[in-house]
Amino acid sequence: xxxxxxxxxxxxxxxxxxxxxxxxxxxxxxxxxxxxxxxxxxxxxxxxxxxxxxxxxxxxxxxxxxxxxxxxxxxxxxxxxxxxxxxxxxxxxxxxxxxxxxxxxxxxxxxxxxxxxxxxxxxxxxxxxxxxxxxxxxxxxxxxxxxxxxxxxxxxxxxxxxxxxxxxxxxxxxxxxxxxxxxxxxxxxxxxxxxxxxxxxxxxxxxxxxxxxxxxxxxxxxx
Amino acid sequence: xxxxxxxxxxxxxxxxxxxxxxxxxxxxxxxxxxxxxxxxxxxxxxxxxxxxxxxxxxxxxxxxxxxxxxxxxxxxxxxxxxxxxxxxxxxxxxxxxxxxxxxxxxxxxxxxxxxxxxxxxxxxxxxxxxxxxxxxxxxxxxxxxxxxxxxxxxxxxxxxxxxxxxxxxxxxxxxxxxxxxxxxxxxxxxxxxxxx
Numbered sequence: 001x002x003x004x005x006x007x008x009x010x011x012x013x014x015x016x017x018x019x020x021x022x023x024x025x026x027x028x029x030x031x032x033x034x035x036x037x038x039x040x041x042x043x044x045x046x047x048x049x050x051x052x053x054x055x056x057x058x059x060x061x062x063x064x065x066x067x068x069x070x071x072x073x074x075x076x077x078x079x080x081x082x083x084x085x086x087x088x089x090x091x092x093x094x095x096x097x098x099x100x101x102x103x104x105x106x107x108x109x110x111x112x113x114x115x116x117x118x119x120x121x122x123x124x125x126x127x128x129x130x131x132x133x134x135x136x137x138x139x140x141x142x143x144x145x146x147x148x149x150x151x152x153x154x155x156x157x158x159x160x161x162x163x164x165x166x167x168x169x170x171x172x173x174x175x176x177x178x179x180x181x182x183x184x185x186x187x188x189x190x191x192x193x194x195x196x197x198x199x200x201x202x203x204x205x206x207x208x209x210x211x212x213x214x215x216x217x218x219x220x221x222x223x
Numbered sequence: 224x225x226x227x228x229x230x231x232x233x234x235x236x237x238x239x240x241x242x243x244x245x246x247x248x249x250x251x252x253x254x255x256x257x258x259x260x261x262x263x264x265x266x267x268x269x270x271x272x273x274x275x276x277x278x279x280x281x282x283x284x285x286x287x288x289x290x291x292x293x294x295x296x297x298x299x300x301x302x303x304x305x306x307x308x309x310x311x312x313x314x315x316x317x318x319x320x321x322x323x324x325x326x327x328x329x330x331x332x333x334x335x336x337x338x339x340x341x342x343x344x345x346x347x348x349x350x351x352x353x354x355x356x357x358x359x360x361x362x363x364x365x366x367x368x369x370x371x372x373x374x375x376x377x378x379x380x381x382x383x384x385x386x387x388x389x390x391x392x393x394x395x396x397x398x399x400x401x402x403x404x405x406x407x408x409x410x411x412x413x414x415x416x417x418x419x
Binding site: 070071074081089090091092093094095096097098099100101102103104107108110111114 | 235239243261264265269270273276277281282283285286289328329330331332363364365366368370372374375376377380
C-alpha cells in the first residue's frame with residue numbers, strides 16, 4: 001500500500017456514551033459531529049428519495065437555478081459561510097452548467113438512492129473490510145472461506161421503470177452480480193460479509209418512500 | 224482488451240448555451256424566508272446575483288477550453304461511453320492514480336490539481352513525485368452520461384473504474400481517490416477480484 005487519502009469521515013459513533021472519558025480530540029469530534037445538521041447534510045437525505053423525483057429540484061431552473069448545487073458547495077466546503085472564498089464563482093457555474101448540459105443530475109443521484117435502499121449508510125463492523133487482509137491474517141485462516149455474498153446496489157437496464165422491481169432482485173444477490181465481478185474466496189472478512197447480508201435483508205424496511213415523506217417531498221417541491 | 228479509447232473534445236452546441244441563457248433570463252425566484260438567509264437553503268439574494276452573473280458574464284467556452292486543454296478520451300465500458308482525462312508521465316515511472324468526483328461535483332474540480340500531480344517540479348515540488356493521473360467522469364455522471372443509459376450503484380461504479388484502470392489502461396497497481404464514501408475501498412475490492 002502506498003497511502004490512503006481520507007476525507008468526509010463520519011464513520012465513528014456520534015454517541016457521547018461511546019467515549020466515557022473523552023480526550024480533548026474526542027471531545028472536539030463529538031461537539032462537531034453532534035452539531036451537524038442532518039437536514040443540511042442532505043447527502044444522506046435527498047439522494048435517498050426516488051432519483052427521478054429528486055432531480056426535479058435542480059431542474060426547477062426557472063424557479064431556483066442551480067440552487068441545490070450551490071447550497072451543497074456551501075454546506076460541504078470549509079468556507080465559513082462565504083462559498084466563494086472556497087470555490088470560485090466561475091468554477092461553480094462550470095460545474096452546474098455541465099450538469100445542465102449533460103442532463104446527468106438524476107443519474108448522479110442513483111448511487112445514493114441505491115445505497116439508501118439496499119445497503120444502509122452505516123459503517124462496516126470492522127475496518128478490515130476496507131483494507132486488504134494482511135498476509136499474517138490470511139495465513140491464520142485454516143480453511144478456504146466460502147465465497148462471500150456481496151451486497152449489490154440496484155442496477156437497472158435502460159428502460160426499467162420500477163425501482164422496486166429491481167430491488168426485489170436482491171433477494172438473490174447473485175442475480176445482479178456480473179460474472180467478472182464474482183468474488184473469489186477470501187477477499188472479504190466473514191463478519192463483514194454477514195453484515196452485508198444483514199444489510200441486504202433490510203432492503204424493504206430502509207426506504208424513504210413512506211407516505212408522509214412523499215407528502216413532505218411534494219410540498220417542498222412546490223414551495 | 225478489444226475496446227479502444229477514442230480522443231474526446233467537449234463542444235456544447237451554441238443552441239444549448241443560448242437556451243440556457245434564455246431560461247436564466249426568465250428565472251423566477253421564491254421570496255426570502257425571514258431569518259438567516261442561508262437557514263433554509265441558498266440565500267435568494269445571492270442566488271439572484273449568481274444567476275445574473277451566469278447569464279451575462281459566465282464564459283462557458285472558457286471553462287470548456289480549460290477542460291479541453293487536457294487529453295481526454297472516451298471508451299465503451301459496461302454499457303456507457305466512459306469519459307476520462309488522462310495525463311501520463313513516463314519518466315521516471317510514476318504511480319498511477321484515479322481520481323473521481325462526487326455528487327454535485329464534476330471533472331472541473333480536478334483541473335487545478337492534476338498538473339500539480341503530473342508535474343510537481345513546475346510547482347516547486349520534486350519531479351520524482353510525479354503521478355500519472357486518470358480522472359474518469361464516473362458512469363452516470365457528467366460526460367459519462369447519455370440519456371436513457373443504465374444506472375449504476377457504488378459497487379458497479381467501482382468495478383467500472385477498476386475495469387478502466389486495469390483492463391483498458393493496463394495498470395495492475397494504482398491509487399484511487401474518491402470524494403465520497405466507499406468508492407475507494409470498493410475500487411480496491413474490484414481490483415482484488417481482478418488480480419487475485
